[in-house]
Structures are given as structure tokens and as C-alpha cells.
Amino acid sequence: xxxxxxxxxxxxxxxxxxxxxxxxxxxxxxxxxxxxxxxxxxxxxxxxxxxxxxxxxxxxxxxxxxxxxxxxxxxxxxxxxxxxxxxxxxxxxxxxxxxxxxxxxxxxxxxxxxxxxxxxxxxxxxxxxxxxxxxxxxxxxxxxxxxxxxxxxxxxxxxxxxxxxxxxxxxxxxxxxxxxxxxxxxxxxxxxxxxxxxxxxxxxxxxxxxxxxxxxxxxxxxxxxxxxxxxxxxxxxxxxxxxxxxxxxxxxxxxxxxxxxxxxxxxxxxxxxxxxxxxxxxxxxxxxxxxxxxxxxxxxxxxxxxxxxxxxxxxxxxxxxxxxxxxxxxxxxxxxxxxxxxxxxxxxxxxxxxxxxxxx
Ligand SMILES: [Zn+2]
Ligand SMILES: [Zn+2]
Numbered sequence: 001x002x003x004x005x006x007x008x009x010x011x012x013x014x015x016x017x018x019x020x021x022x023x024x025x026x027x028x029x030x031x032x033x034x035x036x037x038x039x040x041x042x043x044x045x046x047x048x049x050x051x052x053x054x055x056x057x058x059x060x061x062x063x064x065x066x067x068x069x070x071x072x073x074x075x076x077x078x079x080x081x082x083x084x085x086x087x088x089x090x091x092x093x094x095x096x097x098x099x100x101x102x103x104x105x106x107x108x109x110x111x112x113x114x115x116x117x118x119x120x121x122x123x124x125x126x127x128x129x130x131x132x133x134x135x136x137x138x139x140x141x142x143x144x145x146x147x148x149x150x151x152x153x154x155x156x157x158x159x160x161x162x163x164x165x166x167x168x169x170x171x172x173x174x175x176x177x178x179x180x181x182x183x184x185x186x187x188x189x190x191x192x193x194x195x196x197x198x199x200x201x202x203x204x205x206x207x208x209x210x211x212x213x214x215x216x217x218x219x220x221x222x223x224x225x226x227x228x229x230x231x232x233x234x235x236x237x238x239x240x241x242x243x244x245x246x247x248x249x250x251x252x253x254x255x256x257x258x259x260x261x262x263x264x265x266x267x268x269x270x271x272x273x274x275x276x277x278x279x280x281x282x283x284x285x286x287x288x289x290x291x292x293x294x295x296x297x298x299x300x301x302x303x304x305x306x307x308x309x310x311x312x313x314x315x316x317x318x319x320x321x322x323x324x325x326x327x328x329x330x331x332x333x334x335x336x337x338x339x340x341x342x343x344x345x346x347x348x349x350x351x352x353x354x355x356x357x358x359x360x
Pocket of ligand 2 (some may be wrong): 274275276277278295297298299300307
């Protein structure tokens with residue numbers, strides 16, 4: 001009996017969720033989406049009038065519970081980038097129906113860390129194309145979605161709009177029947193993977209409802225891929241972020257000497273500035289915390305300047321004695337965040353922070 005995680009509950013996901021719920025092998029379904037349904041979705045997504053202004057993940061969870069009460073459904077109203085990765089742990093399979101490359105990159109990384117297969121579905125209104133790509137990052141020879149990315153793709157990821165929001169995400173506005181087609185293709189591949197049939201791994205299947213053609217393409221592992229593809233062996237901590245100081249966290253490292261701490265998919269900020277009024281102050285917290293802050297003086301959005309953003313925190317620099325006594329919650333870490341801790345030249349250890357009340 002399997003646990004499946006669906007990321008994206010829109011044009012494709014609103015159809016796909018029900019199809020996944022009807023696979024007899026599926027016993028648990030995690031649904032992830034930050035948005036609510038609005039009136040424009042009535043014609044492009046599989047929803048009803050009464051679903052408007054409600055969180056997409058919750059609407060679909062409710063519908064699934066009505067259709068298959070025995071299924072355990074868990075709606076998570078958040079972007080996959082912001083969601084602590086541990087919340088998706090335990091899924092045997094991750095399925096993404098997303099229209100932004102930043103979210104697809106995060107999903108790809110989660111699947112790799114947990115060593116689970118990953119199905120990526122998409123549509124293109126030009127040619128009425130529905131596609132499904134299958135990856136299995138437990139296999140070191142398998143390609144990942146970033147294997148096919150070029151410098152331009154990464155440059156677009158780094159672009160930010162005037163409100164500091166990622167700009168690459170655009171609603172596809174695809175017709176509902178196209179989302180249903182991609183959803184059905186993805187569900188078929190999920191069923192295949194759940195039966196341990198990995199014959200579609202590293203391949204893409206595209207159907208054009210406009211040109212009446214179907215094409216299968218193979219991908220190769222790109223040795224120059226910017227993503228490391230590593231699967232992690234992750235230890236679960238009992239402690240929640242509030243229960244561990246930075247000093248205690250560094251002490252979890254194997255080996256001796258200087259310790260370093262990284263948080264998967266997050267960066268640390270040591271300064272925050274208000275671009276509107278120019279105020280700047282020192283801090284030590286995750287960049288996502290800074291991004292959510294408003295200036296106390298003018299109300300503008302704060303941001304961490306490039307020079308003050310760090311991938312890792314070292315016990316010998318940037319961490320004052322005062323900071324060492326701060327809890328991880330103080331730094332903005334959440335239950336389910338994944339830590340990588342190194343001591344000297346020793347092997348890194350990976351930990352999931354406890355405290356989200358789900359020990360399954
Ligand atoms: Zn890759
Ligand atoms: Zn300000």
C-alpha cells in the first residue's frame with residue numbers, strides 16, 4: 001500500500017488528484033498547493049462554484065474523502081519551495097503538476113533526497129500537448145529535470161520581480177480537457193511505478209490532441225548537471241526547532257573541529273535591508289524569514305542583500321556566542337526542515353527536525 005504526494009492542484013492536479021485517489025494501491029495522499037480557486041478556474045479546472053475562494057488542496061482533500069473515506073488525505077496549503085521537505089517524507093512517489101520551474105526544481109530535489117520516483121506532468125496549449133516525464137532518482141544513472149536545463153533556464157530562475165516574487169510562474173490557462181489528458185497520462189505512469197515497473201524512467205511521453213500524434217523521447221544523465229543527485233540517509237530528530245540551540249545542533253556533527261550547518265533549499269541571512277527607506281540591520285535568520293518581514297519604519301518589504309546570504313553557517317564564523325545560544329526556531333527553522341551538519345573532514349549527517357506531529 002502506497003503513499004503518494006501530489007504537488008499542484010490546478011489545471012492538471014484538479015483532475016489528477018481524483019485519479020490517484022482511485023488507484024487501489026494508494027492508501028495515503030498528500031496534496032500540496034498554496035492557492036485558492038477563483039472564478040477564472042471554473043472553466044479551466046475540475047471544480048464547482050462552491051469551491052471558489054477555498055484552498056485548492058483542501059477542496060480536493062474533501063472531495064477525495066467523500067469518494068474514498070478509507071484513504072488518508074493530508075492537504076498542505078503552501079508552495080513546495082517554502083514547505084519544510086520533511087512534510088513530504090514517507091511518500092513512495094512524488095507527482096508534480098506545476099507551471100513554474102522553481103517549484104519543479106524543488107520537487108526534483110525532494111525526490112532525490114528521499115530516493116523516490118518522480119512523475120512530472122505538463123501541458124502546452126500550442127498543439128494541445130500533454131506530457132509526462134518519469135524520473136527515478138534512487139538510481140544514480142537516471143537523469144533529473146535539471147539535467148536538461150541550460151544557462152538561460154537558471155538565469156530565469158534567478159530573476160525576481162519588483163515585489164521580489166519569482167517571475168517565471170505564469171498560469172497556463174490551458175483548457176480543462178488538456179489538463180485532464182495530462183492528468184490521465186500521469187496517473188497511468190504512477191500506476192506503473194507503484195507496480196514496480198520502471199520501464200518509463202528517464203523518458204518523456206507527449207500526446208498532441210491537435211496534431212493527433214504521440215511521441216516518446218529518452219533523456220540521458222547529464223554529467224555536467226548542476227544538481228548533485230544525491231540520495232540522503234536522513235535521521236529523524238525528536239526535538240522541534242525550539243528545543244535545539246545552534247550550539248547543540250553543531251554538536252550533532254560527526255568528527256571534530258569547525259562545524260558547518262546547511263538547511264536544505266534555504267539560505268541564511270546575516271543582514272536585512274529595506275530598499276524603500278534604506279535602513280539596514282544585522283540579523284541571523286533564514287532568508288525566507290527576511291522575505292516575509294516588513295520594515296518597522298516604512299512598511300516596505302525587507303530583503304537580504306546578496307553579500308549577506310550564505311548557503312552554510314560555520315561554527316567559527318558568523319556565529320557569535322550570543323547567536324550560539326539561539327534556538328533553531330529563533331533562526332526561522334520549522335518542523336520538517338532538513339539539516340546537513342559537517343564536522344571537519346567527516347561525512348555529513350542529515351537530520352529532519354521533529355515537532356510536526358506526524359511520525360508516520
Ligand atoms: Zn541532473
Ligand atoms: Zn523602510
